[in-house]
Amino acid sequence: MVEAEHELALIDRVIGLEMQVEELRRLDRLDPASSLAQRESVAALKETFTWRAGRVITLPIRAARFARRVILR
Amino acid sequence: MNGSESAGSAIWVSSVGLDAEQLRAAVDSAVAQVPHEDVVVVGRHGEAETVGRASGVMVVDDDGASLSALLASSSAKAIIVLRWGTLAPGAVTEIEAFLRNNVGVDVIYGDSVTSNGAPLFRPLFSPIRLRSNDYLGPVVAIRIHVLKAIGGIDRHAARSHVLEVALRAHDAGSVISLLPVVIAREDLAFNDFSDTVEAQRAAVGRYLAAKGVDARIEEVAPFVRRIRYDVVGAPLVSIVIPTRGGSAVIAGGDRVLVVEAVRGIIERSTYRHLQFVIVADLDTPVAVIEELEVMCGDALRLIAWTDEFNFSAKMNRGVLAADGEYVVLLNDDVELVSPDWIETMVGLAQQDGVGIVGAMLYFEDSTLQHAGQVYVGAVAGHAAFGWPGGQNDSIMSLSVDHEVSGVTAACALMRRDLFLELGGFTLALPGNYNDVDLNMKVRTAGYSAVFSPWVRLYHFESKSRDPKILDSDLLTLQARWAGLMQVEMYSRML
Numbered sequence: 001m002v003e004a005e006h007e008l009a010l011i012d013r014v015i016g017l018e019m020q021v022e023e024l025r026r027l028d029r030l031d032p033a034s035s036l037a038q039r040e041s042v043a044a045l046k047e048t049f050t051w052r053a054g055r056v057i058t059l060p061i062r063a064a065r066f067a068r069r070v071i072l073r
Numbered sequence: 074m075n076g077s078e079s080a081g082s083a084i085w086v087s088s089v090g091l092d093a094e095q096l097r098a099a100v101d102s103a104v105a106q107v108p109h110e111d112v113v114v115v116g117r118h119g120e121a122e123t124v125g126r127a128s129g130v131m132v133v134d135d136d137g138a139s140l141s142a143l144l145a146s147s148s149a150k151a152i153i154v155l156r157w158g159t160l161a162p163g164a165v166t167e168i169e170a171f172l173r174n175n176v177g178v179d180v181i182y183g184d185s186v187t188s189n190g191a192p193l194f195r196p197l198f199s200p201i202r203l204r205s206n207d208y209l210g211p212v213v214a215i216r217i218h219v220l221k222a223i224g225g226i227d228r229h230a231a232r233s234h235v236l237e238v239a240l241r242a243h244d245a246g247s248v249i250s251l252l253p254v255v256i257a258r259e260d261l262a263f264n265d266f267s268d269t270v271e272a273q274r275a276a277v278g279r280y281l282a283a284k285g286v287d288a289r290i291e292e293v294a295p296f297v298r299r300i301r302y303d304v305v306g307a308p309l310v311s312i313v314i315p316t317r318g319g320s321a322v323i324a325g326g327d328r329v330l331v332v333e334a335v336r337g338i339i340e341r342s343t344y345r346h347l348q349f350v351i352v353a354d355l356d357t358p359v360a361v362i363e364e365l366e367v368m369c370g371d372a373l374r375l376i377a378w379t380d381e382f383n384f385s386a387k388m389n390r391g392v393l394a395a396d397g398e399y400v401v402l403l404n405d406d407v408e409l410v411s412p413d414w415i416e417t418m419v420g421l422a423q424q425d426g427v428g429i430v431g432a433m434l435y436f437e438d439s440t441l442q443h444a445g446q447v448y449v450g451a452v453a454g455h456a457a458f459g460w461p462g463g464q465n466d467s468i469m470s471l472s473v474d475h476e477v478s479g480v481t482a483a484c485a486l487m488r489r490d491l492f493l494e495l496g497g498f499t500l501a502l503p504g505n506y507n508d509v510d511l512n513m514k515v516r517t518a519g520y521s522a523v524f525s526p527w528v529r530l531y532h533f534e535s536k537s538r539d540p541k542i543l544d545s546d547l548l549t550l551q552a553r554w555a556g557l558m559q560v561e562m563y564s565r566m567l
Contacts, residue, residue, distance in 0.1 A: 004393045005386070012496030015514055019553040029556050032175040033197055033251040037560045040253065 082165055082214065083149035084112045087135070087156035089232060090266045093120035100128045102159035106166075113143060137228025144217070144225055151216050154235055157260050158185060158211030164256035168214045171252045179219040179247035180239060182209040183256035193259060193467055194565035198249040200240075201424060201523050202475035204277050205298045207236040208468050211257040219247055229279065232272035240280045251562070270295050286424070297469050299527060302420025304344075310415055311348040311397030311489070312338065315378070315387040316405040318357035323408075323437060323533050330533070331405035332364050339368055344415035350374045350400075352391040385498030385507045388482070392492050400492060402508075404483040410435075410529040417527050418486040421474060428520025429487040429512060431480020432528035433471070435462065442532050444470070444567060445477030445524040446509065448558035451551045453479070453509045456524075456567035466566035477524045477563045479512030483532050491520070499549075505542050506550045513554045 022029055030038060045051055084103040088096050096114070103112045114125040116135035125132035133139045144152075151172060153165065164183075171181055185193045195210055202208055213235050220226075220238065223245045230237035243249055274290055277298065281288050287303040316331040323333075335349060349369045353362065355377060366373055376394050378387050392400050399419055411417065418430040434443035441464075444457040457464070457471065465471045482498075485508070495514040498507040512522050551558075 001390065001393060005389055008389050008393070008493065008497045009500050010496070011494075012499045012501075012514075015496055016499060016501065016510075016553050019513075019517070023552060023554075023556055031197065031250065032171070032178055033253050034560060034562050036171070037253040037562060041560050 081149060081169060082107060082111065082151045082153045083147055084153045084155055084160075084165075085115045085143075086112065086130075087154065088114055088116040088118045088121040088124075088132075089135070089269060090157055091119065091260075093124055095260055096121060096124045097128065099155055099159050100124060100130060102161075103155060104128060104130065105162075106160060106164065111149065115140065135231055135234075137226050137231070140226040140234070141228075144220065147217055149217060151214050152220065153212060153214045155257070156211055156235065158257045159260070160212065161185075161256050161258060164212060167252065167254050167256055168212070171250075171254075172214070172216065175250065177248050178250040180213065180215045180242050180249040181252045182213045182249075183252040183254055185210050185212070185257040185259040186255055187259055187467070191467065192255070194253075195251055195468065196476065196563045196565060197251050198243075199476040199521075199563070200243050201421065201427065201521070202473055203236070203239060203243075204281070204300050205473035205475070206296060206469055207233075207239075207273055209235060209239060211259050213239070215242070223247065230272070230276055232269045233276040236273050237276045237280070240276070244284070253562075266295065274298060284425075288420075293472050294469065297472050299472075300474065301417070302423065304416050304419045305423050307346050308398040308419065309346050309348060309396060310344065310399045310401060310419065310486070311350050311374075311392075311395030312401040312403055313350045313352065313388060313391035313395055314403050314405050315352045315384060315391065316357060316361075317354035318361035319405075321406065321533060329361055329364075332361060332368070334403070334405050334407050334409075335365060335368055337409040341409050341412045342415060343412045344419075347415070348372050348374060348395065348397055350376060350391045350395045352376045352378050352387045352394075354378050383500065383503040385500050385503055388507075389497040389500075392489060392497060395489060397489060399486055400489045402482045402485045402487075404532065404534075406533040407434075407484060408531040408533070410531065411527060414528045414530070415486075417525055421523050421525060422486055422488060426519070426521055427523050428491060428515035428518065429480055429485055429522045430528075431477070431522065431524050432484040432530055433524070433526045434481065434483060434530055434532040437531060437533055442534065443481050443483065444526070445475075445522075445564050446479035446481060446512065447561045447564045447567065448478045448509070449561045451555040451558045452547070453506060453550075453558070455481070456564035468566055470564065470567055471526050474523055474525045474527070475563070476521045478558075478561060479509055479516075479522050480524055482508035482511065483534070484528070484530055487515070491515070491518075494518075501549045502546055505546045510550060510553065513557065517557075 086099050109129045112130040114121050114132040121132050223241050227237050289301040291299045293299050320329050349372055374394055421427055421430045436442045439462045441457045441460040443455045447454050447456050499510050
């Protein structure tokens with residue numbers, strides 16, 4: 001029984017690691033409908049007042065980061 | 074498009090169930106988006122001839138021979154079927170762009186709104202749901218070469234052509250996809266649809282018979298069917314229950330959870346070929362063990378759990394010890410409601426592509442605890458959580474077996490060999506989200522998770538229970554699945 005349980009855990013670890021690699025590679029793992037829905041969801045988020053206000057508030061920080069990247073290049 | 078050159082889509086407007094005003098609106102919405110010659114009214118019902126003539130579009134019979142002739146003469150790339158509604162502005166552009174950008178997609182359907190503007194968000198393609206309800210909506214598009222390749226129009230399928238073609242296309246390996254954009258306004262006022270109801274039931278019956286699936290089809294509501302699948306063979310089903318023999322006050326009375334759960338199953342289940350695999354902590358009271366032994370007799374497999382708490386490991390040990398071809402993963406704080414629960418779940422699990430089957434769970438106060446899991450922003454929740462019993466969504470999700478993102482392991486059935494093939498529950502998630510991980514493994518292996526509203530149990534979990542989700546649980550889950558759990562695509566109305 002213990003050996004079988006270890007084997008089960010090993011299979012799960014292999015599947016889990018494969019999925020982690022897929023996540024890290026940032027591949028588009030979605031079907032066409034889900035992919036479109038996700039893009040629409042992000043687009044809708046960017047239309048919200050909260051998002052826009054956040055972009056305005058963080059503008060100085062983002063500008064500073066951009067400037068630093070340009071200087072360090 | 075009929076005989077002449079067409080680079081785009083032909084629109085077939087079904088006149089079934091529409092009065093003259095509705096049909097005129099449908100035709101107008103079509104001719105606003107494609108040339109008149111690419112629009113055809115299908116079916117000479119009611120005032121179809123008059124409307125067709127006034128709109129300058131052709132009218133054809135909706136029998137198989139007429140539609141086959143229409144199909145043969147078409148030079149369009151795709152047929153857009155419009156039924157019981159109107160095309161939303163820009164719908165044809167959306168459909169053609171989706172087909173152009175996704176060359177592997179053969180058939181598409183989309184979201185719609187009601188005449189009041191209420192959204193009708195449809196799920197990802199769900200073949201099990203399709204058997205119970207033609208949920209595809211007012212607009213379905215198919216590439217013409219695909220329709221021809223799968224055999225064209227079925228002459229037996231009058232009034233159910235869309236459903237019949239979708240079922241056939243799926244079995245032929247065609248890719249059917251949701252277009253998650255509002256492409257139609259749906260007219261839900263059903264007129265003269267009685268023949269359509271019967272035609273759809275007959276189409277599903279013929280489809281199942283052709284596949285060799287023995288089942289009974291029962292009408293639940295207009296256009297909504299319950300398919301009762303016959304269990305093939307008499308497979309042994311092992312019910313795996315982890316427990317520590319705890320008690321709780323339910324309905325005012327003290328109750329030893331595992332004992333009452335098992336008693337309810339033994340007394341009420343109509344399926345008899347059962348094994349009970351009880352994975353019991355060492356501190357489980359002796360009296361509880363003895364009562365289980367008396368109740369279950371030879372059907373009991375008792376497994377001692379000697380390690381520290383780990384739900385996943387306990388369940389894995391139980392499944393490994395089980396002898397059944399199928400295993401039911403079951404919590405001990407449940408009470409059976411549906412006597413035919415095993416037949417229903419096994420019947421579904423024996424259908425092509427189904428990997429795991431879950432149940433409708435109720436809180437003690439009869440509000441809904443579980444109607445499938447929903448995954449949004451890489452976090453999991455339950456569909457219809459807290460809804461009063463009897464409530465439904467606008468696409469009747471709680472009256473049909475249907476595909477979901479996942480099902481809770483508080484009550485789920487799957488083939489034992491598939492559970493083992495997938496490594497069972499992950500030990501990396503000892504307390505929470507292990508069922509979410511299992512469902513994701515099932516789905517990425519190419520199987521579906523299916524929820525059945527006909528499998529009903531009480532689950533005596535407190536509505537206000539704090540599941541104590543650890544950050545580490547969430548991180549472990551998201552490390553594997555975050556990209557696939559961002560937007561809920563099955564239970565979009567729950």
